[in-house]
Amino acid sequence: MRIKAMVSAIVMASVLFTTAWIDVVHASTPYEAYNYNYWEEAVASPAAFVPSRTVGGSDLGIEPFLEPNDMVIAPSGNIYVADTGNKRIVVIRPDWSLDRIIDSVEGIGAFGTVSGLYVDEDETLYIADSGLGKLIVLNKDGSVKLIIDNPQSDIIAAGFKFTPTKVAVDDAKRMYVVASGVFEGIMQFDTDGEFLGYIGTNEVKRDYYEIIWRLFSTKEQRSQMVLFIPTEFSNLDIDHKGFVYATNIDLNSPTPIKRLNPSGEDVLKRFGYFHVKGDIRFRSSVGPSIFIDIKYLGDGIYSALDSNQGRIFTYDAEGNLLFIYGMHANQNGTFKTPVAVEYDGVNQLVLDRAKANIHVFKPTMFGELVLEASRLHYNGYSEEAVPVWQQVLDLNSNYDIAYIGIGRSLVMSKRNEEAIFYFKQGMERDQYSVAYKRYRREEMKEQFGTIMTTIVIAAVMIIGLMIWRKVRSKRQGRTATYSAGRDQAL
Amino acid sequence: MKQELIRFPFQVIFKPFSSFWDLKYDNKGSMKASYLLIAFTIIAFILQKQYAGFLVNYTDPRAINSIMDIITVVIPFVLWVVANWSITTLMDGEGKFTEIVKVTAYSLTPIVIVYIPMTFISRYMAQEETAFYYLMLSIASLWFMWLLFVGIMTIHQYTVMKTIVTMVLTIIVMGIIVFLGALVLSMLQQIYDFIYNIYRELLFRT
Numbered sequence: 070m071r072i073k074a075m076v077s078a079i080v081m082a083s084v085l086f087t088t089a090w091i092d093v094v095h096a097s098t099p100y101e102a103y104n105y106n107y108w109e110e111a112v113a114s115p116a117a118f119v120p121s122r123t124v125g126g127s128d129l130g131i132e133p134f135l136e137p138n139d140m141v142i143a144p145s146g147n148i149y150v151a152d153t154g155n156k157r158i159v160v161i162r163p164d165w166s167l168d169r170i171i172d173s174v175e176g177i178g179a180f181g182t183v184s185g186l187y188v189d190e191d192e193t194l195y196i197a198d199s200g201l202g203k204l205i206v207l208n209k210d211g212s213v214k215l216i217i218d219n220p221q222s223d224i225i226a227a228g229f230k231f232t233p234t235k236v237a238v239d240d241a242k243r244m245y246v247v248a249s250g251v252f253e254g255i256m257q258f259d260t261d262g263e264f265l266g267y268i269g270t271n272e273v274k275r276d277y278y279e280i281i282w283r284l285f286s287t288k289e290q291r292s293q294m295v296l297f298i299p300t301e302f303s304n305l306d307i308d309h310k311g312f313v314y315a316t317n318i319d320l321n322s323p324t325p326i327k328r329l330n331p332s333g334e335d336v337l338k339r340f341g342y343f344h345v346k347g348d349i350r351f352r353s354s355v356g357p358s359i360f361i362d363i364k365y366l367g368d369g370i371y372s373a374l375d376s377n378q379g380r381i382f383t384y385d386a387e388g389n390l391l392f393i394y395g396m397h398a399n400q401n402g403t404f405k406t407p408v409a410v411e412y413d414g415v416n417q418l419v420l421d422r423a424k425a426n427i428h429v430f431k432p433t434m435f436g437e438l439v440l441e442a443s444r445l446h447y448n449g450y451s452e453e454a455v456p457v458w459q460q461v462l463d464l465n466s467n468y469d470i471a472y473i474g475i476g477r478s479l480v481m482s483k484r485n486e487e488a489i490f491y492f493k494q495g496m497e498r499d500q501y502s503v504a505y506k507r508y509r510r511e512e513m514k515e516q517f518g519t520i521m522t523t524i525v526i527a528a529v530m531i532i533g534l535m536i537w538r539k540v541r542s543k544r545q546g547r548t549a550t551y552s553a554g555r556d557q558a559l
Numbered sequence: 560m561k562q563e564l565i566r567f568p569f570q571v572i573f574k575p576f577s578s579f580w581d582l583k584y585d586n587k588g589s590m591k592a593s594y595l596l597i598a599f600t601i602i603a604f605i606l607q608k609q610y611a612g613f614l615v616n617y618t619d620p621r622a623i624n625s626i627m628d629i630i631t632v633v634i635p636f637v638l639w640v641v642a643n644w645s646i647t648t649l650m651d652g653e654g655k656f657t658e659i660v661k662v663t664a665y666s667l668t669p670i671v672i673v674y675i676p677m678t679f680i681s682r683y684m685a686q687e688e689t690a691f692y693y694l695m696l697s698i699a700s701l702w703f704m705w706l707l708f709v710g711i712m713t714i715h716q717y718t719v720m721k722t723i724v725t726m727v728l729t730i731i732v733m734g735i736i737v738f739l740g741a742l743v744l745s746m747l748q749q750i751y752d753f754i755y756n757i758y759r760e761l762l763f764r765t
Contacts, residue, residue, distance in 0.1 A: 498686070501613060502687075503686075505685055506685040
């Protein structure tokens with residue numbers, strides 16, 4: 070009796086403690102992290118990033134931010150915030166102390182509406198000021214290096230008003246500018262501010278329903294309708310190879326994220342189960358993801374910020390959705406109007422315009438492992454990635470990319486039979502087929518003797534059986550005729 | 560039974576004209592064998608969903624439901640037979656109801672004899688070879704339609720044109736039956752609701 074009571078007490082206590090512990094873990098993220106499985110269902114997943122702190126203007130000892138519009142982290146680690154409402158640019162050191170404030174430019178005076186920023190390795194600051202209609206390039210010491218305010222070219226219309234909103238710069242110091250009212254693509258400038266041309270025009274989407282509707286409408290009605298115009302880009306980033314990652318606000322497009330090569334073609338790899346377009350499933354009242362910022366994390370990995378639901382989607386080089394986090398809410402670590410996402414090498418930073426602060430997200434063990442394995446895989450260290458993927462699977466056994474990653478490494482080391490299992494777990498049919506074909510060939514080679522022996526024995530047996538049946542039927546026929554003759558005789 | 564279930568179906572699929580003639584005038588083939596063929600068809604579909612190779616099997620294992628497989632075979636079958644009988648009675652068809660059942664069931668033979676082996680062969684296929692799997696399945700379906708066409712033509716003693724027209728009409732009638740069925744069901748539902756409401760009203764009032 071007493072033993073029973075003790076056992077039940079222990080059980081009760083353990084249940085109590087474990088639930089308490091689970092609660093603590095669960096409370097650490099205000100949002101529910103999830104990912105999509107092969108069947109396009111949203112399934113719960115461990116969070117990859119958790120909120121660690123929020124930083125506003127007052128935390129830096131300055132006036133609070135007012136409607137900040139963009140944020141960029143320099144290769145040196147300095148954080149540049151476009152504090153648009155206060156007409157200034159705030160530079161923060163990596164240890165979250167104030168470095169300096171830029172509020173005017175010599176020769177121009179105060180800023181208009183700073184909407185986009187970019188910083189290169191030399192700490193040269195590129196400012197897209199849509200209020201002034203100027204692209205301002207400042208040296209590290211604050212002196213003006215270049216100002217583009219009226220690009221000239223044969224392909225630019227005469228009355229064109231230059232309104233740059235976002236900017237990015239590649240290793241050759243070519244500037245890529247997203248300007249509002251420009252539907253031809255991203256504007257490209259060389260180091261001296263000379264206009265080079267447009268790259269990456271968004272294709273016009275044909276709406277057949279609309280075309281038919283147009284056929285039956287009058288000229289007046291037609292003039293009232295929306296024009297078929299390509300959508301504008303919303304933001305951009307540059308990867309280490311000088312390719313441009315660009316997002317556009319094209320609702321219901323399967324390709325809202327593009328990776329443009331130097332000739333402007335979209336070369337983003339989309340080998341995942343589904344389109345690289347954020348949420349696969351959403352209520353029609355909520356609508357699809359609207360990407361307003363993109364950040365290249367290195368090694369082919371990129372994060373895109375969805376302003377519709379306040380989520381950050383991270384993809385690997387092959388277009389697999391690695392993880393999703395974030396949401397719209399009022400708690401710490403949730404967003405009201407997220408406008409920019411950045412990555413300092415460890416943490417992800419999200420700038421919130423309405424809350425006027427920077428959310429810092431630190432990676433969890435799960436997030437770190439996934440990123441590490443993806444990086445190893447991207448750089449060709451498939452074998453080294455296997456133990457990391459195994460750890461990922463310990464944390465989330467539904468993580469298909471980990472199964473595929475392990476499978477690939479197994480195929481390379483010719484362990485085809487095991488690879489088949491992992492590809493099947495990861496629902497990766499093409500790779501499965503490759504592994505299976507190799508496995509089948511090996512098995513055939515190994516079992517060749519047995520198979521041939523079986524065939525020969527079977528053939529001999531069948532022929533023997535046929536001969537035997539023939540002989541028997543002949544003999545039976547003879548006895549039949551014999552008995553028939555006897556019957557007749559009788 | 561052996562005769563009807565093993566030899567006759569094979570005779571049907573290779574020599575449909577003479578076999579269906581025998582079915583009508585020599586009383587070959589039986590209802591029992593027809594039911595068995597339908598059962599085999601259902602089993603073929605269930606096996607395909609469960610055991611087809613990974614490369615060709617896009618079925619969500621959680622969504623496999625044998626009851627649904629039974630329904631998706633039996634209901635169209637019954638609808639087809641009833642609709643065809645209704646149409647051909649009006650259009651001077653000579654076939655009897657049992658003959659339509661038998662012809663339709665025997666026409667399913669290619670599906671049974673192709674689907675079941677292909678399901679198991681598909682487990683040993685690589686990506687490039689799956690085309691063969693899909694080819695075989697298409698052949699089975701076309702073969703089924705061909706047999707059904709010949710069978711309907713033979714038992715009703717129709718011309719080719721008339722057979723095609725009746726088959727199209729049969730499909731339309733199948734739709735009408737489904738529509739009427741849904742209508743009757745929803746009306747029964749409303750009648751039930753009405754009576755139930757009266758009952759509840761009476762309960763509250765007294």
